[in-house]
Amino acid sequence: EFKKNPKQFTRDFIDSIAPDVYGLEDVKEAVALALVGGEGAKNNDNPYIHVLIIGEPGIGKTKLLRQVEMVSPKAIYVSGENATKVGLSAGIDTDEVTGIKMVRAGALALAVGGVVLLDEIDKLNPQDIPSLREAMQDQKITMTKIKKAKLNARVTVIASGNPKGDVFGNIGNKLQYIDINKSILTRFDLIFALKFEPDPDRVKFIYESTTRTTNHGLTEFMHNPPIPPELMKKIILYAKHVLKPEFTPEAFKLLNE
Numbered sequence: 064e065f066k067k068n069p070k071q072f073t074r075d076f077i078d079s080i081a082p083d084v085y086g087l088e089d090v091k092e093a094v095a096l097a098l099v100g101g102e103g104a105k106n107n108d109n110p111y112i113h114v115l116i117i118g119e120p121g122i123g124k125t126k127l128l129r130q131v132e133m134v135s136p137k138a139i140y141v142s143g144e145n146a147t148k149v150g151l152s153a154g155i156d157t158d159e160v161t162g163i164k165m166v167r168a169g170a171l172a173l174a175v176g177g178v179v180l181l182d183e184i185d186k187l188n189p190q191d192i193p194s195l196r197e198a199m200q201d202q203k204i205t206m207t208k209i210k211k212a213k214l215n216a217r218v219t220v221i222a223s224g225n226p227k228g229d230v231f232g233n234i235g236n237k238l239q240y241i242d243i244n245k246s247i248l249t250r251f252d253l254i255f256a257l258k259f260e261p262d263p264d265r266v267k268f269i270y271e272s273t274t275r276t277t278n279h280g281l282t283e284f285m286h287n288p289p290i291p292p293e294l295m296k297k298i299i300l301y302a303k304h305v306l307k308p309e310f311t312p313e314a315f316k317l318l319n320e
Contacts, residue, residue, distance in 0.1 A: 075289035076298065081130035082288040084123040085268040090116055093253045094131055097219050098178065099302045113199055113250060115184070116223040117241050118257030119230055124223035128180040131221060134295040137177025139170040143187040143224070151187075152194030152204045153214055166206065171198045171216040178219040185224035185242055192244050195220070199250040222251075231258045 065072040080091045093114050101110035132138045150169030198216035206212045226240040237256035
């Protein structure tokens, strides 16, 4: 059924990513590309597309990441504020009984073949930056605490955060309001800087999403996506491991333009 109308299928696929988040069509399209990945997965090249979303409060960044988690076959959500507690890269644990030291894998190692959803990246502890940078660039994490070891970290990173002072100013380049380590910033393939703009349609969408009444008061409801989450997971797996995309001359020309 999908093959009968490829353009409609593409639209439905994108619309099925975070259907409860109003607008952000370009961001959702970028997330769709990141979830599917590139052809490099078949020949051990880097097939990963990393996406960064920096936006003012109220845009729906956290909800977007949480709903991406629902459609991704393998995803781990981490908040930058608590990343060290959860473990972003890897650490060493000592068994209380035997005293034996063991490697404890963090999100970047546990999500191999999937996606790490890193919320509040602007609050990331500086000590986690080298591991994140290495994982995004080389798809591995190097550990030196006991003896040098390397963990596989072949993951896609989709991150979100706030600009400095939670707002984008009206002067200069938006990048100057993004307070993220430059070595990490350059590892992202797609960066979105989103300013909150008052929008009557958005207000109506939020109102309708949160004011369905029940006998016990207000309740939130999910918008029905064109493609259900479980089917989205299967489509993503199929696209990642079976399809062989062709980089046509027409595509090259369009990208060049």
